Amino acid sequence: MVTIKDIAKRTNVSASTVSRVLNYDETLSASPETKQKIFNTAKELNYRTVKSRRLQTQTQSTEIAKRENTKIGMVLLQSKEEEASDPYWLSIREGIEKECTAQGISSLKLIRLQHMVKAREELSELDGLLIVGRIDYPILQSIREYNRNIILINQDANEEEYDSIIFDYEKAASLAMDHLLARGYKRIGYIGGTERISVEEAQSLKKIYTPDARKTIYESKMKQHGADEPTLLFVKEYSIQSGYDLMKEAMAQGNLPEAFFIASDSMAIGALRALHEANIQVPDDVAIVSFNDIEMAKFTSPPLTTVKIPTEEMGRLGVRMMIDRLDGREMPIKIMVPTTLTIRESCGTSRQ
Template structure:
């Protein structure tokens, strides 16, 4: 390995001059010709300064095992009752393990944030709708950020999303093709999470439902029931619907947990699915296949969303600057609850 003395001999200056030039000492005065001769000698002998060697080691370490933070807006208890977001996190963790990355920090929005750990992160994966204000308080200097299930600014951030509009249209067209006209809607609200509060965001499932049904001349406001995305709310909202004089002949339900709750309400009222009332839901979680009446549901590839988010983040850490938005396709899985095999 070349030394400062070797460089001094080749460039015909003192070792002190070589050291000061290569380490960027701005107080030293040397001719440009001499400075270039020192740089050329360093290049020929393959010499690297301590600063260059340290940067090289840090870059190598970063590429092999970067420190990743995963920001979640749900608490542990909330996540356990929400299979959709739980599956996304599991996909993230599986891909991190596959990539050999062990330095991962889980950050839950409403927990106390360890800012020292955050400062050491190379990148972040944000799961769900988290407001930029809240993100800034958490992330600080971090530039490598990937959103999953939300795309707040595709000109800045990478994101992995689902086309909720297209998926909802697919479900509704299936129901319309089957001959259903009085189609109701049961769903929750999309919330954008800040540090101290939440605000209501657009949910493309309800806006698409309204658009499609109005275009068919079939929209009826009294058929729409909105609560929270929980199993209990699906149960309560279906009971509310069944107490009306005019009950829809079919429902599009915006999540499988809500649909499972709705099935319980229908059972209590003695209403058979699909002969008395048909259901198409959303997510296709594992439980959907094993309900008392297996659910026809829009399948969202949640684990693949998590895995894709990790790959995008690693690509960004390794130098890509162009932000990418990946839309993961969905598919309608036909089972008994919709009353048709096609």
């Protein structure tokens, strides 16, 4: 925190002079130039007086107190098993929970979508809903009949109706593929899961498969380089076990690829285990780039090169957007969070 002494040192005047200037002491005989220099330095260093800091603290306390009665629903489209097998969703949930605590919101109701379908009337008792995951538009519209304050996390939607927090899947997947291709890898395999979206039929829910942008980008990049081989595509459910099973399948085919783009860190962890059991070295024998950058990714052996998705921050942003909407904002907002490639040891050195 910036102090009066910091400003005094920067402006080459005494601390008492700085204090008197910032408190508008009219009895001080300092020149207008000196006063202006002190004010400019204080602004540059983002200094705030004790009074202004106290006022800010009081304002924050008032805001937190006002939110104590706020009731928010966190709608999870994943089952308990799906959430447990993929830390991606758990990280978003943790971001929501942490930000609610920071904002003084004590009432956060967890709702699994499959339980909500037959009890939508309860949604009207909540101030707003944070929906995590991909949901069919008709279901979304029917939910909106009971509660219009909706924030979508990890799903794009009608920009004229819904707030949303997303990232560019195609750009993120391209970061992974471009990195491997730039390092000279030509035979690149793909291990991924199936993207599903919740739909409603006859008063019950089911999930249907939708195109996965990661797989689509992989296929596009390989075709561009004249290296597409359908036999190098391995797809199952998103889980550690699936990553293990699919890498076993790839090894059983023989002629293992030089590298793999693996569509989630969880699957990559399973794949690493399968390779380790077969005494296949990463990255010396096979390079790996994965997706999500979960906490465990930097502790695997070797640590994973992976595309970082700011999942916890997506959850936190969802809560802040909800507060902003409850405070009166009506115009829908879409936030596109950035993605970056975190380079560690699993992708190896260049092959030229």
